[in-house]
Amino acid sequence: MDVIKRIIQLRDERKMSTNELALRSGITQSTLSSLLNSDQNSLPRIDTLMRICTNGFGITLAQFFLEDEAIEVLNNSEKQMLTIFRKLSPKQQQALISVFLD
Numbered sequence: 001m002d003v004i005k006r007i008i009q010l011r012d013e014r015k016m017s018t019n020e021l022a023l024r025s026g027i028t029q030s031t032l033s034s035l036l037n038s039d040q041n042s043l044p045r046i047d048t049l050m051r052i053c054t055n056g057f058g059i060t061l062a063q064f065f066l067e068d069e070a071i072e073v074l075n076n077s078e079k080q081m082l083t084i085f086r087k088l089s090p091k092q093q094q095a096l097i098s099v100f101l102d
Helices: 003-013 018-025 029-036 046-057 061-065 076-087 090-101
Strands: none
Touching: 003 018, 003 029, 003 046, 018 029, 018 046, 029 046, 046 061
């Protein structure tokens, strides 16, 4: 898979500018532009790719690499809930899950 082409594809599907994607991702516009316009086969660092996926597109790395699958984008409330959930201990996470499953 061409990671750079995939980022561009997802950006274009969402009708986002490079600047908007950079802002959402928390990386500089110049860094993202350099990455997307690189003539070499340079790849983003994993932490950069994670920020682009999670913050920029609202998807996981797994979803990023699923080329033929539909990608469900999280809304802001869902992102906030996931952020909070990830900060909980495993015991707290299980307790929260059991509230909704019972």
